[in-house]
Amino acid sequence: MSESAFAAMPDKNGYFGEYGGCLVPEQLATVMQEIDGAYQEIRKDPAFKKELQELHRYYVGRPSPLYFARRLTELCGGAKIYLKREDLNHTGAHKINHCLGEALLAKYMGKTRVIAETGAGQHGVAMATACSLVGIDCEIHMGEIDIAKEAPNVVKMKILGAKVVSVTRGTRTLKDAVDSAFEEYLKDTDSTLYAIGSVVGPHPFPMMVRDFQQVIGEEARDQIQELEGRLPDALVACVGGGSNAMGLFTAFLNDTDVSIYGIEPAGKGLETPDHAATLTLGQPGAVHGFKCYVLQDENGEPLPVHSIASGLDYPGVGPQHSYLKDIGRVEYRSATDQECLDAFMTLSRREGIIPALESSHALAGAMKLAKEMKPDQVIIVNLSGRGDKDADYVANLLNL
Template identity: 65%
Template sequence: MPSSSTGSNQINTPDQHGFFGAYGGRFVPPQLEAVIKEVEEAYLSIRQDQSFWDEYQRLLTHYVGRPSPLWHARNLSTKLGGAQIYLKREDLNHTGAHKINHCIGEVLLAKRMGKKRVIAETGAGQHGVALATAAALLGLECEIHMGAIDVAKQHPNVIRMKLLGCKVIEVTQGGACLKDAVDSAFTDFVTNHRDTFFAIGSVVGPHPYPMMVQDFQSVVGREARAQIQEQAGRLPDYLVACVGGGSNAMGLFTAFLPDTEVSIIGVEPAGKSDQRGEHAATLSFGTPGMLHGMKTYLLQDDGGEPWPVHSIASGLDYPGVGPIHAFLKDSKRAEYVAVGDAETLAAFRQLSEVEGIIPALESSHAVAYAAKLAPRLSADKIILVNLSGRGDKDIDYVAEVMGI
């Protein structure tokens, strides 16, 4: 794998069994072992194939619109006082979020494997839209599994997926949210694996998915690292990104992991309260366990069953987290905090009014924490926030909640 293509380093590279420290691995039923092993072997092969990465980069440049800009949010910085805030503008990618980065990579891989169809889960709908887009571009069928609650909250993205020629499966089982959509997609994959590629939408799931999605997303951090040095003349003091499964965060964090002078902060959804079922702050309140083929932190009962979870941001309402984040927490290379729904809404509105940028509710968690951190720091400090997506998908829901 060309280092210039993925930016991986030894700090967050898994062992041969897919473990990042004590977390990760591949814990799947026997009928899935050979199927996932096929994905691993195919990915390890293309990881060393320069022609694959050349095609991937060509599409990122000429189709997605990379590099995405790094914006010095001077208005917000002045209003808050203290540190300078920079925004990595993943919201300006084609389809409006970071998700397109790994979807292009996964669909390219699926084609290399001879698959005819891609499936996935989605919460906020951004992964679903991005996968449907990549599938349309590259000529594969696409089917997206989405919880009924999220279908209602994210109706514009459901329409976008259907316009792109994608079949949307509304999942009503369980809590009818992201975890249940993952369950549904896995069931489909078991049945139809011969012609189907499961394009998992975050750094979660059985090996090689966490490594693979991290590799495709690492373009975010490589760009941001070069851009901040060009604009500010040095590295940032803090990185801040929202964490559900954690793909956008690992996209930013990966390039900076060796730079111990850079503090890394992941922001989880504290939801309505710290009571069970009213948040999805896995690393703040969870314990190690098994979920969706991986060992990681999760919110679980005494029997190991996942809790119901909540976040105002559909893309963050997941009871687990990527195993790389679990490893970074235990190794203390990253810190994980939580921000509630009310603070998130306030940040959503503040960034819109002060900078003219309407952020996704997921990204608003990171903006909200940066807004609390900046006034505590001196003006020569730099906070780099990953603005992982735009808020078009959220405006109807936010208007209803805020009474606009």
């Protein structure tokens, strides 16, 4: 596919091939069109671009480093493993990249409140941070199970001034938090912006979040050429909704010599019902106002899903990921809960870096991949977040 074709995605109706779109009631479709129009205006505004670039540099701490994980590479054998250190961003993950953009968009549109969902809490913390910065009220919907697992992030959201809504229905995890946030948003779309936390949802969010996140790959592309004098042989990132992955992948989609891998949560095993491997085992369908691969029952209803990483616990996936799977540009693999835990502990003890459980899926995939490759080859792993939020949970699991 030509560079211009990838760059033109999605089409004017929000589709990446057959995936995406805006499958919502007419009232909400009008609101989405307003958001799209405002985004198209603001993205071309030199003042907006300058403000966002300055916040990246002086507030977030960008560019995030690209770090050669020497001891991890020695342990695995094979290819050299580089880590894109999104864990070093302010708030501890890649989520701040799009949250700043969405908060500035809300301010530009004259909104006085932002509503968002969160799984692991990283999007919630980043959104609460961005809203505090621009002076807008913030309400975060989070599943009751995730609130218990990710208590440190819940505390941070409250300190930052956000209202945290515990979602007690259904699976009490990310899908139900999305449902709850959408319902609350529909009560007041005039003064509120629903800030979706990944490259999912109705158009324009998959496009908008991708655009705000693609700074990751743009930086990594320049950094690896400075460090190695060439492009990497492979990219690896975890995929739940898929924002951190699209952030890394977008800058390399036209480089056919660069292999790209997304790592999904295999949970307790792909042979069990306790996983969230949407692209691996799902089928094309619809969820939350857009078409994508979905883990669904015979009636097309989303199935309950499971992952040790709350941020990956979602039955759908970004529409662009669905498209990239179909055309074969990205290979989607999976890692189990146990492989995730093993990678979490390995990076902590080999490199002194405690990764998020979400990011640990990518690490698990990269550690396997490195062994399939040669010592003169290079892998970039998107270390999408740090593991402070997961430390107590992992310690309890492992009796540390």
